Amino acid sequence: MSRYTYDNNDIIYALASAWGNSPIAVIRVSGDGSIKKFSELFSASETLLKAFSHTIHYGKIIDPDSKEAVDEILVAIFRDGRSYTGQESLEINCHGNIIGIEAIFKVLEKQGFRSAYPGEFTFRAFMNGKVDLTQAEAVMEIVNSQSEIAHSLALKRLEGNLFNLINEIKIKVVDALAVIELQLDYEEDEIIDETHFPKEAIEGALKRVESLLDTYTIGRLYSEGCRVVLAGSTNTGKSTLFNLLLKEERSIVSEIHGTTRDYIEAKTHLEGIPISLYDTAGLRDSKDSIEQEGIRRTRGLIKESDLVLLVVDSSIDGYKLSPEEQILAKEEKTIVVCNKTDLGNVAVLEGSYPLSAKTAEGFKTLKEEIVKRLQKGSPKTDGSTVVIESARQKKELNRACEALKHSLEYFKETLPLDIIAVELNEALDALGSLSGEVTSEDILENIFSNFCVGK
């Protein structure tokens, strides 16, 4: 259950541009009667009331109590049916100052406008038929995308490519169902023979559903990205490797053991794959309670990571992995990096990657291995293909896939036609849920409440 009740007629507002000081900020307002209500706060109210859709008007926003100007603004008017939400809407273009934005919010609240829930503008767009559910999801994916490929994939979904593909599949299933139901109406034995069974249509639908399901790993990889953790003892050069991966100085690099008391997180991407990179506290026994806490967090990060780079100082004579490191080194998701090869006197462990984080020698090979491991044999994409990304989409496609498979099996087993029809209807229902046609209010509210405010 969502914490919010989206189905209402409130006039809602939210900051739609990023939070922070900047030349311009954009506040979105949507709801029936919003233009009339807002005009009461606006110095050029008459102009606003008579304004055509998609026009911009200069004026001051006035506090109804003090009658003082709160800001000089531009207001864009969107009439009923022609806005993002499909409702009468406006966009306030104000000075991008946090104090000023908050002052405008106060004035809007006085006028009875309500701060929007997460995703509430897009929820209204969906309810008013401006976008389907896959496009609504694409909107958020575009906002959150962390690489060019991810951005391009999401834009394709927003353009309706996924929606169109789902519709093509649905047409095949509807065709098959029509044949079956015709048989059901006229045939007495309720069994269908080989020549009349719409095998080709169902198999065609199934094939497309399956290949769409195959894109999930890659879609997930580019949208969610991966968590890569740098682990190992203190003073092995983890921070130097961290900086090398970021190509800029973000972490403190120090000669003293246990410098990085807690973990440092940074965002980057390798070949279009978004990476959350963690530089962690060295794994060593410590009596310092803060350091102990840091090591506890390191262990937590390793557990939740997609890939661990276990960094070892290969310049130390007779270097040995600690018992904890030995276990970690054997895990499938671990790459052992033998660092400090520049210091000579090197003992590179078997199956590990030699590196000088200082001179970047060996870095190219290591980076290639990292990308290879993260892709896990997923098909590559340049961003131009249709790809699914959300767990919800995967779930519905799985349901459609199972139902289509069952319908083929049941035919083979010469089960009655009405049982086959149930499966085809189940497949249609799953595909309808995917695009949001047959999705319940509760589920919808849950989906939209994961969006960001202002969208």
Next chain:
Amino acid sequence: MSRYTYDNNDIIYALASAWGNSPIAVIRVSGDGSIKKFSELFSASETLLKAFSHTIHYGKIIDPDSKEAVDEILVAIFRDGRSYTGQESLEINCHGNIIGIEAIFKVLEKQGFRSAYPGEFTFRAFMNGKVDLTQAEAVMEIVNSQSEIAHSLALKRLEGNLFNLINEIKIKVVDALAVIELQLDYEEDEIIDETHFPKEAIEGALKRVESLLDTYTIGRLYSEGCRVVLAGSTNTGKSTLFNLLLKEERSIVSEIHGTTRDYIEAKTHLEGIPISLYDTAGLRDSKDSIEQEGIRRTRGLIKESDLVLLVVDSSIDGYKLSPEEQILAKEEKTIVVCNKTDLGNVAVLEGSYPLSAKTAEGFKTLKEEIVKRLQKGSPKTDGSTVVIESARQKKELNRACEALKHSLEYFKETLPLDIIAVELNEALDALGSLSGEVTSEDILENIFSNFCVGK
């Protein structure tokens, strides 16, 4: 000299909303021919070419090389003379994703648009007579303002209150100068008698200039804010006081000495005064090189601060200030805070403020003292008065003030009229510089280069 040459006919662009992921971002474009040039990148190019000023158009921005859509956008059209800059302009409303914004930048660059210099849009607005120099400065002050009072003061300047006041003063000086020059044309002795000398006009102008100069301290206080540093030994509860001042948990509060290795900065405000608050490393001798570095930085922060809160643990029996703290305690800008009064057994130092940062007992009194010290007897303002804020404004007013004073002195000394006229002209020049009428290109470029990009 500014690093940039502002006087050019380039088509410029910049992100005008804050940098970050959000539903919407706004990219500003300005320059002659910008609509035509942009239309070549836009899916609905014909619509754009024919569009009226202040209208909004939906379409896709297309990469001219790949012919692929880069984003779905709304474009607002501002025709010549009706835009912020006074030039033909447009505003691109795109998805607020950093990757997507950068992709649009690339496409704009391909079309020959140039990334704008700091303040370049406002520079063009000034050159095209859309704003005077005090209003141009007010634009930046609004964006940067850190409290409601600061925001309100800057908004008043943007509305032209300072400009109008300067003009009133100028009228008085011009009147006085007219009388003097009339005398110069017709009188032979070039000396003026008491009855003809425009003493009242000059004194009136001087009075207004002086009272405007008096507002500088308060203008500065609200616009620039103050730096307040929490200093003292480790484990005296600095972080607890830091959190109390911020009213939220931002700093790590720990029982172990030397936790805060480096300083933590946070922004807040007390009674409308913007505060940069620093929680610093404890001042103690340490062999840990990182800790030593932290202490070195603390000393630097103290030096640059407006106010130091020297926090002392008053619960320790026979507590003594270190030699360094003793010197610090005597400085005019230091308030000694005797913390941990909740632990009983308290020895409050003379002239210090007792406090329990834990229970907030004594906090109200301390806060009042902080505000009093920061205001340093400046006149209070509720944000509705005209106040100067920039060092440049102060300098020009000082110049006007000196010249007006000289003109009165020279009259007393019965110096020739043409010498008095020189002083009045000097005052007019200073006032003209203030509003930007007689300011040189070089100086202008220097002023605008301190603005932010996109404004």
